[in-house]
Amino acid sequence: MPTVPTNAVPAEVTAIDTQARGPLLLLLGSGLLWLVVGGVLALIAAIQLHSPQFLADCAYLTPGRAQALRETAFVYGWLANAGLGLALWILGRLGGEPLRGLNWAVAGTLFWNLGIAAGLVGIATGDMTSFTLLQLPRYVLPLLVFAYACIALPGVLAWSGRRADMMYASQWYAVAALFLFPWLLMASQAVLLWWPVRGVVQPIAAGWHVQSMWTLWLAPLALAVLHYVLPKVSGRTLPAYEWASLSFWTLLFAGAWTGGRHLVGGPVPAWIPTMAVVAGSLLLFHYLVLVINCRGIMGAEGTGAGFLRFGFVAYVLFGGLDFLASFRSLAEGSQFTLVEPALREIGLYGAISMMFFGGIYYAVPRLTNRVWASGAMIGGHRVLVIAGIVGAVLALAIAGNSQGSALLDPKVSFAEMANQMRVSLLAHTAAQAVLLAANLLLLVNFLRSACCCGTSTEAPPALFAVESAKEGSAS
Amino acid sequence: MKNGPLLFTGLFLAFLISFAGLVLGAHGQLGRLVPYHDDTEGGSFPQRVSGLAARGQAVYADLGCAACHTQQVRRPGFGSDKDRGWGERQSVARDYIHQARPQLGASRLGPDLANLGSRQKSDEALYALLHGGSATHPAYKFLFETRTIAGEPSPKAVKVAGAARGTETVPTERARALVAYLLSLSTAYDYPEAKPLAPIAKAPEAKK
Amino acid sequence: MSTPSQPDPRADQASVSDEKLLAAHEPILGQQPDEKGKYRLLPLALLFIFSGMIFFGGTYLGRFSGWFDARVFNEYGTPPKAGAAAVPVDPVVAGKKLYAIPGACITCHQPNGAGLPGAFPTLVKSEWVTGSDERLVRIVLHGLTGPIKVAGVDFNSAMPGFGPGGGFNWSDDKIAAVLTYIRQEWGNQSGAISTDRVAAIRTKEAARKTPWTAAELEKLP
Numbered sequence: 014m015p016t017v018p019t020n021a022v023p024a025e026v027t028a029i030d031t032q033a034r035g036p037l038l039l040l041l042g043s044g045l046l047w048l049v050v051g052g053v054l055a056l057i058a059a060i061q062l063h064s065p066q067f068l069a070d071c072a073y074l075t076p077g078r079a080q081a082l083r084e085t086a087f088v089y090g091w092l093a094n095a096g097l098g099l100a101l102w103i104l105g106r107l108g109g110e111p112l113r114g115l116n117w118a119v120a121g122t123l124f125w126n127l128g129i130a131a132g133l134v135g136i137a138t139g140d141m142t143s144f145t146l147l148q149l150p151r152y153v154l155p156l157l158v159f160a161y162a163c164i165a166l167p168g169v170l171a172w173s174g175r176r177a178d179m180m181y182a183s184q185w186y187a188v189a190a191l192f193l194f195p196w197l198l199m200a201s202q203a204v205l206l207w208w209p210v211r212g213v214v215q216p217i218a219a220g221w222h223v224q225s226m227w228t229l230w231l232a233p234l235a236l237a238v239l240h241y242v243l244p245k246v247s248g249r250t251l252p253a254y255e256w257a258s259l260s261f262w263t264l265l266f267a268g269a270w271t272g273g274r275h276l277v278g279g280p281v282p283a284w285i286p287t288m289a290v291v292a293g294s295l296l297l298f299h300y301l302v303l304v305i306n307c308r309g310i311m312g313a314e315g316t317g318a319g320f321l322r323f324g325f326v327a328y329v330l331f332g333g334l335d336f337l338a339s340f341r342s343l344a345e346g347s348q349f350t351l352v353e354p355a356l357r358e359i360g361l362y363g364a365i366s367m368m369f370f371g372g373i374y375y376a377v378p379r380l381t382n383r384v385w386a387s388g389a390m391i392g393g394h395r396v397l398v399i400a401g402i403v404g405a406v407l408a409l410a411i412a413g414n415s416q417g418s419a420l421l422d423p424k425v426s427f428a429e430m431a432n433q434m435r436v437s438l439l440a441h442t443a444a445q446a447v448l449l450a451a452n453l454l455l456l457v458n459f460l461r462s463a464c465c466c467g468t469s470t471e472a473p474p475a476l477f478a479v480e481s482a483k484e485g486s487a488s
Numbered sequence: 489m490k491n492g493p494l495l496f497t498g499l500f501l502a503f504l505i506s507f508a509g510l511v512l513g514a515h516g517q518l519g520r521l522v523p524y525h526d527d528t529e530g531g532s533f534p535q536r537v538s539g540l541a542a543r544g545q546a547v548y549a550d551l552g553c554a555a556c557h558t559q560q561v562r563r564p565g566f567g568s569d570k571d572r573g574w575g576e577r578q579s580v581a582r583d584y585i586h587q588a589r590p591q592l593g594a595s596r597l598g599p600d601l602a603n604l605g606s607r608q609k610s611d612e613a614l615y616a617l618l619h620g621g622s623a624t625h626p627a628y629k630f631l632f633e634t635r636t637i638a639g640e641p642s643p644k645a646v647k648v649a650g651a652a653r654g655t656e657t658v659p660t661e662r663a664r665a666l667v668a669y670l671l672s673l674s675t676a677y678d679y680p681e682a683k684p685l686a687p688i689a690k691a692p693e694a695k696k
Numbered sequence: 697m698s699t700p701s702q703p704d705p706r707a708d709q710a711s712v713s714d715e716k717l718l719a720a721h722e723p724i725l726g727q728q729p730d731e732k733g734k735y736r737l738l739p740l741a742l743l744f745i746f747s748g749m750i751f752f753g754g755t756y757l758g759r760f761s762g763w764f765d766a767r768v769f770n771e772y773g774t775p776p777k778a779g780a781a782a783v784p785v786d787p788v789v790a791g792k793k794l795y796a797i798p799g800a801c802i803t804c805h806q807p808n809g810a811g812l813p814g815a816f817p818t819l820v821k822s823e824w825v826t827g828s829d830e831r832l833v834r835i836v837l838h839g840l841t842g843p844i845k846v847a848g849v850d851f852n853s854a855m856p857g858f859g860p861g862g863g864f865n866w867s868d869d870k871i872a873a874v875l876t877y878i879r880q881e882w883g884n885q886s887g888a889i890s891t892d893r894v895a896a897i898r899t900k901e902a903a904r905k906t907p908w909t910a911a912e913l914e915k916l917p
Contacts, residue, residue: 025710061626062597069626076626077552106714143549143591173492177715179722180495189499196503200511210515212584216592217514221507229503244720248711254724256742262498269506275594278562280579282517283762283771288510290760291753298746305738315708341771345567349558349596375708384706391705420596423571427598431624517766527870530797563770580769680776681767 029105029112030379036115036122037380038463040098040164041373043126045456047090048366052449054083059445062351063431063438073137081136081148088146088226089157090129092365094122096234097164099372100187102380103241104168107184109176112167121163128156144205144219145275146226151206158195165191182257186237189265193229197222197269213280220285221272227360228268228296235328235365238372239307239321245375247313251306260302267295274339277348286341293336300332316391320371323399327363331356346421351413351434355406362448363402370398370455377462386461390454397451404444412437518581524679533679536586537672544669547662549589551628558593559602561675575603575675580682583675598624605674611667615646615659618667631663787888791877794870799863801874804855809882815853817846819878826879826886831913833889833897836871839907857907859898868894 058079060067068074074082105112112118132149135141140150149157168191172184180188201222204210210218240257244250251257270292273285310322334356338347347353374391378384385391412434419430523532548554561575569575579602584590608614621627632646634657644664645656659667703709712720762768765775795801804816811818819825824846825832837859843852858864858871866874869891879886 025713065624065626066621069621070629072628072630075551075628077555080555081552107718109714139550141550141552143552143554143589145594177718177722179718179725180492181718181721185495188495192496192499193503196500197507200503200507204511204515209588210511211519212521212587212590213581213592214511214515214518215590218511221510225503225506244717245710245712246708250720250724253738253742254721256739258725259746262502265499265502266505269503270510272506272510276592278566278578279560279592280581280583280769281514282581282764282766283760283768283773284764285510285514287757287760287762287771291757294749294753294756298742298749301745302742305742314703316705317708341566345562348567349594351595353594378707384704386706388705416597421568423568428623431597521766578769581766681769 026379026382027106029110030102031382032111033102033105033115034380036112036118036167037098037102038377039119039122040094040101041377042459042463043122044091044094044096044098044369045373045452045459047086047094047126047129048452049449049456051083051086051091052445052452054079054086056442056445056449058083059438059442063435063442072139078137078141081141082133084146085129085133085136085148087361088231089132089149090126092231092234092361092369093125093161095369095373096190096231096365097161097168099238099369099376100190100234101164101168101171102376103183103237104171104187104191107177107181107241108171108174110171110174113170113174114167117163117166121160121166124156124160125164128153128160132157142206144201144215144222146223147201147205147219151202154198154202154206158198161195161198165195181240182251182254182261183237183241185258185261186233186240189261190230190233190237193225193233193265197225197229201225216276216279217272217281217285220275221269223275224272225269228264228271231361231365232264232268232328235324235368236303238368239310239325242317242321242371242375243307243310243313246315246318247309249309252309253302253305256302257306260299260306263295263299267292267299271296271335271339274335274344277339277341277344286339286344289339290336293339296332297336300329304329315375316385316395317371317375319395320367320374323402324364324367324369324371327359327367327402328365331360331364334359346417347413350416350420351409352417353413355409355413358402358406358409363406367398367402370394373455373459377459381462383462385458387458390458394451394454394458397447397454401444401448401451404447405441408437408441408444412441521582521585523585524582524677526677533677534583534586538668540665540668541672542588542669544665544667544672545587545589545591547666548591548669551666554591554593554595556593556595556597557591558596558600559590559673560592561600561602569600572599573607574600575606577675577678577682579675580679582679582681601670601673603673603675605671606676608671611671612646614667614670615663616648618659618663619646619648619657628663631660631666633658633660787873787876788880790870791873791875792881794866794874795877800858801878809878813849815851817844817849817851820882820884822846826884828917829875829887829889829893830897830916832875832879833871833894834901834904834908834913834916836866836875837894837898837901838904840910840913841907842909842911844910854907861905868892868898 057068057074058076061069061076061079065076068079101112101118129149132153135150135153136148140152141148142150168187172180172188175184201218204218205215205222209215240251271289273281273287274289274293277286277289279286307325310318310325313322337343338352338356374385415433415437416430419425419433523534525532559579561577561579562569563578564570564576566578583602617625618628619632632648634651634655636654637656641656642658645658648657651657760771762771762773763775768775796807805811805819806816809819817824824835824844835855837857839855839857839862841854843850845851856862858866871894872889872891875894876888878884879889
């Protein structure tokens with residue numbers, strides 16, 4: 014592999030980046046803000062797990078509400094904003110034309126964040142619904158659908174007006190996420206909140222919603238980032254690219270069918286959890302092809318690649334564990350325990366968020382045309398966030414494991430169970446505190462980079478010149 | 489892939505097929521479940537609950553009780569639900585048809601409540617737990633009002649530990665709805681579809 | 697890979713431009729696996745694995761689908777058959793529920809079957825309960841009035857009928873169930889009374905409208 018760059022040709026920062034700077038930085042920035050808000054809420058929820066009397070008298074923050082607030086701020090606040098920002102950026106760049114309709118995106122971002130804020134207030138004051146990842150009160154949901162459509166508009170325009178006829182994998186994934194999320198949010202709010210279906214059909218629809226959020230929205234957004242940044246930094250084509258489309262369609266067609274995995278042993282017909290196992294086994298193919306195609310990230314260098322590597326491993330790990338947990342024999346012990354939040358932490362934090370971090374580290378210097386304000390803060394963020402995620406997941410998994418065996422033994426009371434879990438739950442709180450610190454670092458670094466108060470002058474455009482010597486290996 | 493409309497159609501189909509299959513399919517099967525009429529008992533099951541209890545479900549939902557409590561009993565032999573006294577049989581779809589918002593829950597940091605009304609007959613213990621908390625349960629003092637007794641004590645007042653003389657603790661409307669709801673939870677009635685399998689059919693039928 | 701100097705962590709360098717990225721991947725998608733006249737191992741292996749997963753999924757579905765029946769909650773279960781819906785009911789269990797219906801037996805004869813001394817006769821170790829089923833069925837069908845001696849104690853009250861014309865209008869199988877229950881509960885150990893037996897007596901006494909008296913019944917076997 015050639016190592017020495019010979020001549021620097023077209024500058025990597027183009028008019029596309031310059032023109033999209035404001036709107037996209039707004040999206041990414043509000044995402045990071047929500048990430049920190051979610052971190053504070055996560056800390057409160059973590060403390061309540063081992064000390065139930067913490068803030069017990071505050072009606073706005075009962076354990077159930079704190080958890081819902083945290084999840085909502087994290088998924089609808091952080092993941093949505095950051096994911097959309099990155100998806101628009103990727104679609105714009107691969108489309109080859111400056112993004113159109115960015116004013117819509119700015120307005121949409123404002124409405125979206127207003128909606129989330131109103132929704133969080135609604136949850137805290139008693140309008141929470143009881144569906145996982147859909148706890149937002151129903152009166153903000155139509156606004157969210159509208160705001161999402163506004164934000165997505167430039168992305169869709171960039172995709173339909175793309176210069177090249179052909180579409181790259183990142184475009185499939187990003188477009189899928191842009192289109193599918195409003196549909197699924199409309200469908201699930203219709204059957205759950207506006208015209209509620211009867212009895213246990215509600216939990217079934219809620220299970221479909223949770224798995225759809227994952228496989229039809231968050232995973233495609235993260236994979237769009239991964240598929241884009243990987244060849245950009247490695248300069249190589251994906252080794253099994255001809256299979257990538259089959260992998261893509263497997264994810265989309267099989268993914269949402271895993272909805273019954275949360276209802277093992279529950280009051281639903283047996284075919285629903287069975288279907289989850291079947292769909293899960295098909296999804297393994299998606300993960301397999303992804304491993305073959307994106308294994309190059311393991312050796313790739315750079316700040317963004319470091320985060321993407323962690324996210325890639327976590328994504329595949331999550332896929333495997335999620336599949337295993339849908340089997341009845343394993344679910345008997347792991348269901349209803351903290352193993353489930355541990356899995357969610359691997360998925361939402363370890364996989365999706367880490368890939369978004371990678372994307373942000375890669376994209377922001379190009380959007381600002383300036384290097385990140387502080388290299389030390391990047392290093393600090395990386396160390397802390399990895400320590401935090403690994404710590405939180407391990408602590409929850411250990412606690413969940415002892416909870417699982419305690420639940421299976423009818424002689425163990427809930428007080429004894431809480432005693433057994435105490436140490437690991439304390440460790441979990443510590444890990445959440447570390448995560449909060451990590452994300453504060455990222456937020457500060459981002460604000461300093463975006464607001465021109467960083468190392469402003471040392472940003473020659475040539476910094477982002479594409480090293481043409483490596484281009485040879487791309488074909 | 490370069491065909492935009494094809495991609496769009498594929499996306500729509502992926503969304504539609506899973507929604508139709510899983511959600512609408514289940515709705516078709518379970519959406520029209522009717523109560524089971526038992527001639528012997530002279531009534532239909534599940535029975536409707538009082539209006540106060542129905543409002544209590546909304547309180548249960550918005551406080552987020554489902555974050556720590558489930559309301560679904562797994563079948564005997566699958567988990568320890570039966571041995572813990574949570575219910576003699578598995579919860580089935582019919583149990584939930586009168587509930588506006590079934591609270592199945594996904595986490596058991598506390599006991600399952602699907603059948604609480606069958607094992608907990610009086611509201612006193614529930615008020616005490618909600619007001620005073622325990623090692624594992626938060627004390628939700630905001631569900632109660634403490635006031636000085638002026639004239640006759642309120643008939644709704646509950647006994648709590650450590651109350652000052654001359655004051656009484658009265659549950660709020662929400663607390664009374666919540667407790668009425670909790671006491672209404674019962675899966676005591678056996679539906680035909682909830683019967684455990686006969687021992688012969690229990691073994692996985694490997695050969696067909 | 698050795699680079700001359702440590703790359704700046706504050707900005708990642710790109711190795712390839714967006715146009716190049718698109719152009720490099722475009723031709724791959726349309727490629728045939730055997731383009732160069734030889735089969736590569738990877739596509740074959742992937743195809744094999746994909747079919748394997750579909751096969752696993754299909755087998756699993758076939759085995760644990762519960763026939764896609766809404767009434768099957770246990771993956772090992774089978775749907776209830778249409779004809780066999782009527783599972784044989786244990787008359788003692790059904791009878792206990794009937795006995796306890798407010799306003800029925802339990803009101804006078806009490807939960808323990810002992811009745812109320814001086815007002816309502818006991819059912820425990822009573823010769824009227826454990827003895828002739830001809831008499832017992834008639835009492836429940838049409839009621840009883842006037843003086844009666846039960847277990848050596850004299851009573852004089854009235855019992856309503858639970859058969860035709862009564863407020864309950866119980867069917868034959870309900871009467872059979874509740875009688876079987878009281879004949880086998882509280883230490884009583886008499887034989888069960890079948891639905892057919894009740895039906896036969898009901899037909900025989902179709903004309904009877906008034907309650908029985910002890911004297912009339914004592915003429916029966």
